[in-house]
Amino acid sequence: MATIYDVARLANVSITTVSKVLSNTPYVSARSKQRVQEAMRQLNYSPNLAARGLSNKHTYVIGLIVPSDPDTSFHDPFLLEIIRGVESTANTNDYNVLLSMSKQTNRRSAYRRFLHTGYIDGLVTVETYQGEINDKELDEHGIPRVSAGYREDLRPINTVHCDDRLGAYQAVSYLLSLGHRRIGIISGPKNFVVAIEARLQGVREALAEGGAEFDQRLVSYGDFTTESGYRAAQALLTLPERPSAIFAMNDRMAVGAMRYAREQGLRIPEDLSLIGFDDVPLTTIVEPPLTTIRQFPNMIGKTAADRLFALINGELETFPTIVLPVELVVRGTTRKCV
Amino acid sequence: MATIYDVARLANVSITTVSKVLSNTPYVSARSKQRVQEAMRQLNYSPNLAARGLSNKHTYVIGLIVPSDPDTSFHDPFLLEIIRGVESTANTNDYNVLLSMSKQTNRRSAYRRFLHTGYIDGLVTVETYQGEINDKELDEHGIPRVSAGYREDLRPINTVHCDDRLGAYQAVSYLLSLGHRRIGIISGPKNFVVAIEARLQGVREALAEGGAEFDQRLVSYGDFTTESGYRAAQALLTLPERPSAIFAMNDRMAVGAMRYAREQGLRIPEDLSLIGFDDVPLTTIVEPPLTTIRQFPNMIGKTAADRLFALINGELETFPTIVLPVELVVRGTTRKCV
DNA sequence: CTGAAAGCGCTTACAG
DNA sequence: CTGAAAGCGCTTACAG
Numbered sequence: 001m002a003t004i005y006d007v008a009r010l011a012n013v014s015i016t017t018v019s020k021v022l023s024n025t026p027y028v029s030a031r032s033k034q035r036v037q038e039a040m041r042q043l044n045y046s047p048n049l050a051a052r053g054l055s056n057k058h059t060y061v062i063g064l065i066v067p068s069d070p071d072t073s074f075h076d077p078f079l080l081e082i083i084r085g086v087e088s089t090a091n092t093n094d095y096n097v098l099l100s101m102s103k104q105t106n107r108r109s110a111y112r113r114f115l116h117t118g119y120i121d122g123l124v125t126v127e128t129y130q131g132e133i134n135d136k137e138l139d140e141h142g143i144p145r146v147s148a149g150y151r152e153d154l155r156p157i158n159t160v161h162c163d164d165r166l167g168a169y170q171a172v173s174y175l176l177s178l179g180h181r182r183i184g185i186i187s188g189p190k191n192f193v194v195a196i197e198a199r200l201q202g203v204r205e206a207l208a209e210g211g212a213e214f215d216q217r218l219v220s221y222g223d224f225t226t227e228s229g230y231r232a233a234q235a236l237l238t239l240p241e242r243p244s245a246i247f248a249m250n251d252r253m254a255v256g257a258m259r260y261a262r263e264q265g266l267r268i269p270e271d272l273s274l275i276g277f278d279d280v281p282l283t284t285i286v287e288p289p290l291t292t293i294r295q296f297p298n299m300i301g302k303t304a305a306d307r308l309f310a311l312i313n314g315e316l317e318t319f320p321t322i323v324l325p326v327e328l329v330v331r332g333t334t335r336k337c338v
Numbered sequence: 339m340a341t342i343y344d345v346a347r348l349a350n351v352s353i354t355t356v357s358k359v360l361s362n363t364p365y366v367s368a369r370s371k372q373r374v375q376e377a378m379r380q381l382n383y384s385p386n387l388a389a390r391g392l393s394n395k396h397t398y399v400i401g402l403i404v405p406s407d408p409d410t411s412f413h414d415p416f417l418l419e420i421i422r423g424v425e426s427t428a429n430t431n432d433y434n435v436l437l438s439m440s441k442q443t444n445r446r447s448a449y450r451r452f453l454h455t456g457y458i459d460g461l462v463t464v465e466t467y468q469g470e471i472n473d474k475e476l477d478e479h480g481i482p483r484v485s486a487g488y489r490e491d492l493r494p495i496n497t498v499h500c501d502d503r504l505g506a507y508q509a510v511s512y513l514l515s516l517g518h519r520r521i522g523i524i525s526g527p528k529n530f531v532v533a534i535e536a537r538l539q540g541v542r543e544a545l546a547e548g549g550a551e552f553d554q555r556l557v558s559y560g561d562f563t564t565e566s567g568y569r570a571a572q573a574l575l576t577l578p579e580r581p582s583a584i585f586a587m588n589d590r591m592a593v594g595a596m597r598y599a600r601e602q603g604l605r606i607p608e609d610l611s612l613i614g615f616d617d618v619p620l621t622t623i624v625e626p627p628l629t630t631i632r633q634f635p636n637m638i639g640k641t642a643a644d645r646l647f648a649l650i651n652g653e654l655e656t657f658p659t660i661v662l663p664v665e666l667v668v669r670g671t672t673r674k675c676v
Numbered sequence: 677c678t679g680a681a682a683g684c685g686c687t688t689a690c691a692g
Numbered sequence: 693c694t695g696a697a698a699g700c701g702c703t704t705a706c707a708g
Contacts, residue, residue: 119387357703389702
């Protein structure tokens with residue numbers, strides 16, 4: 001592998017000059033510049049990033065910490081899109097991304113490897129359950145960081161997520177517009193970092209606006225798995241006065257609910273309307289395809305990375321939470337209440 | 339951040355000595371060793387990897403290049419498991435992993451960033467379509483590399499994948515044992531790197547052994563998406579003498595086939611048996627749950643990383659293809675032929 | 677067992 | 693505009 005010395009020798013200049021054309025400094029003669037560039041091409045030269053980082057204090061890599069509890073694998077497609085978003089904008093900025101999916105127990109060591117070894121310039125974290133990320137530790141370290149995806153507004157800075165409140169509001173408003181009055185809610189778990197509270201708030205607002213009442217008995221809690229959706233639907237549909245529609249806080253639980261309803265001989269959407277959240281590929285695989293609230297995980301990843309680079313470059317000291325749009329996608333599981 | 343100088347000063351030794359205890363060299367007095375360790379703890383010291391790498395020629399990071407064509411997102415859960423496997427064994431070896439999911443067009447620059455910047459000690463690649471990876475370029479570079487997952491045996495070294503032939507053999511043998519004689523095959527695309535040929539070979543062997551004939555008209559080609567499975571099933575089920583069972587080369591196509599069959603009023607498994615490949619979560623979400631051939635992507639990732647470290651450490655010069663087990667998982671879509 | 681010194685490949689004041 | 697020199701934080705012969 002060619003080094004800066006090889007280039008300098010071939011171009012007949014000093015390594016300082018080579019370094020200057022590398023960093024695009026203005027004060028280099030056109031002649032030197034051209035010769036250096038020619039030499040670089042001939043030698044197929046790329047600067048060694050470790051060396052550059054050592055003198056630079058920039059490593060040109062960011063860390064990406066994502067949860068990987070196999071039990072929460074429900075979010076795979078969503079998660080993968082976030083990763084992909086981060087990765088693609090990192091690439092366009094000539095940055096590499098170091099990935100950590102370590103389990104809870106290894107989290108600490110992931111931090112160590114990432115932070116204390118001087119390997120990264122910044123960090124984006126995707127959180128699901130509370131307590132996964134140690135804010136204090138990270139803040140003390142002082143590394144630029146942005147939190148992407150699920151995170152609730154515990155910390156109203158440097159985070160980007162979708163408009164959870166609005167999504168839930170749209171879902172319930174739509175059901176109300178179809179004439180549904182008794183609307184069951186399948187919520188996510190309370191210790192989940194995803195904005196359960198924000199979504200419930202959206203539900204309440206829609207209900208209030210539609211002149212319907214929020215009934216706590218119509219709220220059932222799941223853990224985002226299909227099975228928990230099945231059980232939650234069971235609780236909801238065996239109520240004395242069963243709901244005519246259900247809004248589930250993710251698609252998988254909606255699918256679980258769908259299965260339970262079917263087993264009970266309920267037709268969808270004739271006897272029960274159903275609406276999910278996320279818009280993962282699964283929604284168009286089930287029959288009928290699931291009406292849902294779409295999120296844009298790729299955009300979440302891109303935005304997070306973009307802001308992180310602003311932080312790293314000092315263009316930003318901090319930034320207020322960025323809330324990304326959601327949209328209602330009407331498919332086959334919703335229908336007028338009869 | 340503390341440096342090796344800080345530690346040396348505090349422990350009252352030279353940095354050489356600190357470096358020695360860091361690398362666990364035997365010839366250090368117990369006393370020095372203890373003092374150094376104490377100092378490291380007090381300062382919360384971690385060696386700077388860029389510096390170490392610079393003098394070492396080891397960076398302690400491996401690259402992971404995976405395909406990310408949105409169109410092939412079908413493999414997400416499978417892919418994520420491979421990534422997770424690689425990452426976890428990298429971690430236990432104190433290695434970090436640099437991820438690249440660049441699109442085809444950016445592939446080259448991913449290589450550049452990874453290889454020519456001296457950032458990685460080794461590489462694991464996950465390939466899907468032919469031509470995604472430039473073997474020649476990589477071989478010339480001479481970096482240790484292993485290919486994981488889908489890759490066909492074009493290059494019978496340094497690759498790890500599942501036993502494609504056996505999987506297909508098991509699927510078809512099972513259908514034969516249920517009395518099926520006319521068995522439709524929904525194959526993957528021919529330009530896919532996955533071992534389509536090996537699987538077709540397994541099909542032929544099973545058929546021969548069962549005294550049935552291989553009929554090319556019963557083979558339909560899809561591209562691994564649900565939609566292509568739907569269309570392939572259409573081709574197969576409108577044949578003059580329709581098959582009583584179908585083996586699809588992935589679960590998504592099997593699900594597409596399921597949908598088409600249903601639309602035609604065929605009951606599953608009463609009128610048509612169906613068997614997939616991979617065993618992704620989807621299999622247990624559809625109704626009835628899909629009989630399939632299970633792969634172990636996490637193990638593929640782990641094994642690939644493990645072998646890569648052997649390559650990096652010089653314990654191995656090269657290794658012959660590692661073929662991992664598969665297993666038949668009987669669920670609800672297969673039944674005796676009547 | 678211990679440490680001074682050179683070197684890994686770059687960048688950045690600094691002097692010319 | 694150009695280049696000699698110091699320094700980034702480590703490791704590794706080498707001499708003691």
